[in-house]
Amino acid sequence: MIELINVAKQYRIRHGIHTVFSDLNLKIAPGEKLGILGRNGSGKSTLIRLLSGAELPTRGHVVRRMSVSWPLAFGGAFQGSLTGLDNIRFICRVYGADISSVVPAVEEFAELGRYLREPVKTYSSGMRARLAFAISLAIEFDCFLIDEVISVGDARFHAKCQTELFEKRKERAMVIVSHEAHNIREHCDRACVLHAGKLHPFPDVGTAYAFYNANC
Amino acid sequence: MKTLPKWIRDRLFLFSVVIPTALAFLYYGFIAADVYISESRFVVRSPERQTTSPLGLILKGAGISRAQDDAFVVQDYILSRDAMLTLEKELGIKSAYSRPNGDFLGRFPGLDWDDSLENFYRYYQKVVAVQLDPSSSIATLTVRAFTAEEAQKINQRLLDHAEELVNRLNKRAQEDMIRFAENEVAKAEAKARQAALALADYRNRENVINPEQQAVIPLQQIAKLQEELINTQTQIAQLEQLARNNPQLPVLRKQAEMLKAEIERVSANIAGAVDKSLASKSAEFQRLALEKEFADKMLASAMSSLELARNEAQRQQLYLEHISAPSFPDAAMEPRRVRNILAVFLMGLVMWGVLSLTVAAVKEHVD
Amino acid sequence: MSAVLPEQKLVRSLRIQARVIGALLMREIITRYGRHNIGFLWLFVEPMMFTLGVLALWTALGLHKVVLPIVAFTLSGYASVLLWRNTINRCGNAVEPNRALMHHRNVRIIDLYVSRIILEISGASISFLILSVVFMATGLVGMPDDLLKILIAWFLLAWFSLDMALIIGSLSVLSESVDRIWHVVSYLFLPLSGAFFMVDWLPTYAQELVLWIPTVNCTELLREGLFGNLVRAHYSVGYVVLVNMLLLLPGLLLVRYVGLHLEGE
Structure with missing residues (x-):
């Protein structure tokens, strides 16, 4: 379970303080698949980073009672000048995973071939996303945080993700952030809309989408 | 800091601030014994020495010169085992510092059980301090003790012994310098006396003066x-x-003969016969007189070089001059109770800050 | 504060942190010294060249007969400069190249600093150790007088470097100009750091001033450990510990501040 309790996040900007959101409460139960809708700049990525713990809330608490992946996104999470393999090793060490079992799994899933031994900065963003997916699947988190990257790669990779993530790992929780409603409709049980510093929960994706269209 | 569990914050604060400050308060408030400090000042002066090495001159020219070494001699002595042992013999300072009027931490041997002289020497070095101001050569001698009298007494004794040391050093240097000159003078004196005696002897024996x-x-x-x-x-x-027939002629001839005889006689007295003549005596006399004159001159020069050596020794002498006599403290200046408690409290706060920040940083790592 | 917060054992957190720092160390070693460890050699070659260069200069000037063994003097000076300068400089630019890695929640900003500090301190220490052994074996440097003093001095200097690295590192995140200014300051500080003089050589008034600088105290202690009674060293261990302790507080505070306010990409 992940719980956000009265969470507020502020950034210091050049002229004073920008409050991304405040008094945010959210619960994600094990196995739950939650979608978060919001316009660009509404703080979706910030929220997901708060959920992952990469960023700390200005106020309030984030409680994590299951293992949570890092935000799987197009950018980030890899050190550009290191090779894919070095990055795999690094992430394994950080999460305490077994390198010898993760590396072959990633090699097989990501299908990067010899690129695995090239610096990550030479990768396309799709390749990075594949690598990120592969590693996070190999490490086996209880909750995956997915930032926009749900439809990466070609149809084949898409299908692979579909089986690995949504069929084989059905019991895992998932938070998907997107401004595109179809991604969320496809995979999520319920959805929230992040709008004007507030999180509006909805019991099903349809009403959430209606609210999103009406207000954003 | 809010993410920290409460007990850790409390316990950290307790251990790093509350307990140390309380202990400091207890110790400085109720246990720590008064410490009296007797202070005296003296100066060790010595003549300017010539620096011989070129590097030394360069450094000196650049304003880099070594501190005066002579003051260090005194400092080293005061902080030496010798000084400690002398004081122990004269004043029994070891037992004086072990008496219960000092608190259990401050007195000798403190929490240690080792009451050997070696350990006491370490203690001694904490109690006695010499601070040097190398530019003026003024040394400040401070002695800490549990009574004012002891502090003053020990300080006085140390000062006396330091002065004795300086005097001893001077005496030694002087003696070394002067002894040679004095030997020379003695030798010259003996020679002069001999020469004078020999001359006098000769005069008596030969009945001549000159x-x-x-x-x-x-x-x-x-x-x-x-x-x-x-x-x-x-x-x-x-x-x-x-x-031709003047009757005076024979008389005159006689007179001339007599005159010739007289001239011969007197001449013989001066130069003639071997032993009796003044000329033969003159050679010996000249030798003796010359010898005496030479010996006198030698003596005079030896005397003047002795004088010179004395002056030199005087000039190179070390001086230990008292600037202020050992003071008799009428109040205990140490321990500085409030200040020390405050210092412990502040250090505790810093410690607490560092520890809690460290713990917080570690605590940011979660599953 | 609600009761739902899970209590996590400090030991557990410490273990995670150790794991992360370990991972960062491996990552830093790869970029700092390269895959084939040729970069690692520079750690020794640089101070060795400097020491030999100074030795040559002194010999050419005919000053090598001066009281102190010049090789050991230069080596210890340069090694201590290497220690504080590399440690602090490397932390001035620790965050930006690793920004991406901070997407992983347990990679905290302090871990970036700590791993770089550990790496630089061990690098400088190994370099000093190996060069000392090499020079000792060739007879250019005599046996040290008191190893414990050397260790204490090295530890204090490393501690000071850590404090300054945390301060400069986090300040340079807040403002880029700090890193540049620090580079200038570090060059100006170089002659004052105590690496290339003994306090005893200075006039009294300068001695008092210069002993306010913690690194000077450290190098003095280091030299006393190396040369024993050959030098009259001036230092105060208590002062350095105090300064180090006091500097650690703003260092940790700044790192914490930066960690809380670092903006996401």
Whole structure:
């Protein structure tokens, strides 16, 4: 379970303080698949980073009672000048995973071939996303945080993700952030809309989408 | 800091601030014994030494010169085992510092059980301090003790011994310098005395004081006699030509003969026969007189170099001059109770800050 | 504060942190010294060249007969400069190249600093150790007088470097100009750091001033450990510990501040 309790996040900007959101409460139960809708700049990525713990809330608490992946996104999470393999090793060490079992799994899933031994900065963003997916699947988190990257790669990779993530790992929780409603409709049980510093929960994706269209 | 569990914050604060401050308060408030500090100041001065090495000169020219070494001698002595042992013998300082009027941490041997002299020496170095101001050579000697009297007494003794040391050093240096000169003077004196004795001896034995001066009168006599002889012979020659039968002629001839005889006699007295003549005495006399004169000159020069050595020694002397006598403290200046408690409290706060920040940083790592 | 917060054992957190720092160390070693460890050699070659260069200069000037063994003097000076300068400089630019890695929640900003500090301190220490052994073996440097003093001095200097690294590192995140200014300051500080003089050589008034600088105290202690009674060293361990302790507080505070306010990409 992940719980956000009265969470507020502020950034210091050049002229004073920008409050991304405040008094945010959210619960994600094990196995739950939650979608978060919001316009660009509404703080979706910030929220997901708060959920992952990469960023700390200005106020309030984030409680994590299951293992949570890092935000799987197009950018980030890899050190550009290191090779894919070095990055795999690094992430394994950080999460305490077994390198010898993760590396072959990633090699097989990501299908990067010899690129695995090239610096990550030479990768396309799709390749990075594949690598990120592969590693996070190999490490086996209880909750995956997915930032926009749900439809990466070609149809084949898409299908692979579909089986690995949504069929084989059905019991895992998932938070998907997107401004595109179809991604969320496809995979999520319920959805929230992040709008004007507030999180509006909805019991099903349809009403959430209606609210999103009406207000954003 | 809010993510920290409460008990950790409390316990950290307890251990790093509350307990140390409480202990400091207890100790400085109720247990710590008064410490009296007696202070004296002195200066160790020595003449400027010539720096010989070129590098030394360069450094000195650049304003980089070593501190005066002579003051260090005194400092080293005061902080030495020798000084400690002397004080122990004279004043029994070890037992004085072990008496229960000092608190259990401050007195000797403190929490240690080792009451050997070696351990006491370490303690001694904490109690006695010499601070040097190398630019002025002024040294400040401070002695800490549990009573004012002891502090002053120990300080006084140390000062006395330091002065003795300086005097001893001076004496040694002086002696080394002067001894040679004095030896020379003694030798020269002996020689001069010998020469004088030899001369006096000779005079007594030969009945002469100064042969050359003594020869002056007989020589004048001879000159007069010869003048008379020439006159007489001139007369004789005139009479022989003009009045061959003058009855005065035989008288004059007789007179000339007598004059010749007299001249011979007086001459013999001066230069003639081997032993008796003044001339033969003169050679020996000259030697003795010269010897005496030489010995006198030697003595004079030895004397003056001794004087020079004395001056030199005086000039190179170290001085230990008292600037202020050991003070008699009328109040205990240490321990500085409030200040120390405050210092412990502040250090505790810093400690607490560092520890809690560290714990917080570690705590940011979660599953 | 609600009761739902899970209590996590400090030991557990410490273990995670150790794991992360370990991972960062491996990552830093790869970029700092390269895959084939040729970069690692520079750690020794650089101070060795400097020491030999100074030795040559002194010999050429005919000053090598001066009281102190010049090789050991230069080596210890340069090694201590290497220690504080590399440690602090490397932390001035620790965050930006690793920004991406901070997407992983347990990679905290302090871990970036700590791993770089550990790496630089061990690098400088190994370099000093190996060069000392090499120079000792060739007879250019004599046996040290007191190893414990050397260790204490090295530890204090490393501690000071850590404090300054945390301060400069986090300040340079807040403002880029700090890193540049620090580079200038570090060059100006170089002659004052105590690496290339003994306090005893200075006039008294300068001695008092210069002993306010913690690194000077450290190098003095280091030299006393190396040369024993050959030098009259001036230092105060208590002062350095105090300064180090006091500097650690703003260092940790700044790192914490930066960690809380670092903006996401």
